[in-house]
Amino acid sequence: AQSVAQPEDQVNVAEGNPLTVKCTYSVSGNPYLFWYVQYPNRGLQFLLKYITGDNLVKGSYGFEAEFNKSQTSFHLKKPSALVSDSALYFCAVRVWRDDKIIFGKGTRLHILP
């Protein structure tokens, strides 16, 4: 069965520092990987995706994610964190021929001013 793990419930980063939110996955078949963000009192928003091609994927708000097949990871990164990046981040995976997406439990990101 496919699954997604986000090992950190919460990540704290000082503003201006680089941030990483970790995600690992387990699937049989080629994975399609996603990051979504949920800001306080707002709906879930699509951030970026990896389908195929370059392992480094760029998305909204300056975020990027690196697909690493050997480590089955898809960590979310940003070179310089902003206080406004504080939110709940979800990693998700979809397997070919299965049109539903499975989400991780989420990581709460706190950017400290």
Next chain:
Amino acid sequence: GAGVSQSPSNKVTEKGKDVELRCDPISGHTALYWYRQSLGQGLEFLIYFQGNSAPDKSGLPSDRFSAERTGGSVSTLTIQRTQQEDSAVYLCASSMGQGALNYGYTFGSGTRLTVV
């Protein structure tokens, strides 16, 4: 409409009562999904509709949960004989067919269900 609309935004119900949650997807989106977001549990897949195909109900937690989608548009999630563990935010999303692959999902703002 411009986005995925869910109603009500908040619902408080007594244990044992039935509730209906409504989702109005983006016009033209053929795929519709229901998820449940519980504290510390992330997003749990419940059910998925794609066009006229039989829905994927593999995520429904018990037979108290059911969903339908009328005319390929609006969907209703029904929870019968609600229990306190049903308290959660119920999220609906829609996409353009295989859009989960190409376009991602568009989520509604959710219905916060509290069972007292």
